[in-house]
Amino acid sequence: MxxxxxxxxxxxxxxxxxxxxxxxxxxxxxxxxxxxxxxxxxxxxxxxxxxxxxxxxxxxxxxxxxxLQSQADETAPGINRAAVLENGPNAFHGNLVVGGERLTRATMCRCGQTKNPPFCDYSHVEAKFAATGEPAATGKDAPGDDAGEVLEIIGHENGPLEARGSLEITSGTGHRLHRGTRAFLCRCGQSRNKPFCDGSHKTAGFEVPQS
CATH class of the missing domain: 3.30.70.20 (Alpha-Beta Plaits)
Structure with missing residues (x-):
């Protein structure tokens, strides 16, 4: 609250x-x-x-x-974006829906240690999580920049974070890594293909509720 x-x-x-x-x-x-x-x-x-x-x-x-004295409240940007932060979370900015809540900004855990899933709670610092914010581009550039489209973010039980809707994924410095309408992002901290899920949560015994 x-x-x-x-x-x-x-x-x-x-x-x-x-x-x-x-x-x-x-x-x-x-x-x-x-x-x-x-x-x-x-x-x-x-x-x-x-x-x-x-x-x-x-x-x-x-x-x-x-x-309180005007109508200039916050609005979502034209293109939904997820920035991969160095040694930290994925920072989303867009027309987001997370657990039924409408948001414009949210940082999502990718270290697997948060006590407030799917959101980052700064646990990556204590856990000394290390993951680059400048991973290689996937080479996939499917249409995904439809202005104003809703991006639903779903945390699957014991599994990855699914981004469902038009999304551009960038490095922390803004270089495009991937664009499309569906992405599965690692949130166990174990993937060898960060920021994307590669199924490592299964062998790692990762446990997290649906969110």
Missing amino acids: AKTYKGEAIEIGFEMNRCIHARNCFLKLPQVFDPAKRPWVSPDAAPAEEIAAMIRTCPSGALTFRR
Whole structure:
């Protein structure tokens, strides 16, 4: 359940168990987001548009916003994207549906250690997960950039994460790796073909509920 901080022009939501501590908020707007203070969010300490622009850069979607004096709420980008982060999760940005919930940003675990599946909870750091954010391109470039199409993300029981819908998968620096309408992504941390599933979850005895 997200905690909310309401100001005069903007309401900020924060869901702690989805935060991956990217620190975009503090580094860009420390007067608004300061973990050393209580409350740590001050929604009136900067113009609402600056706050909204910063929140749009939060990769995990832990921070959200609602404009109170205009209709300029967050919208999904034209093309659904999953960026493979170095030694970390897959960062999705698009018209997402996860467990029936509509989202625009979410980071999905690929180390197999999260306690909040299918979302990343920063467990990859403690687990010392190592996986490149610059894997080789698959060479597959099927149509997959239909603007506005819904991307459903399904965590299969004891198995991979399925992305069903138009999707472009990129490296952490933005190079295209794959484009299509269906992808199975490793979330056990054991695949030899990361970020894609190669069936290693079966031999690894990976256990995770449907999500």
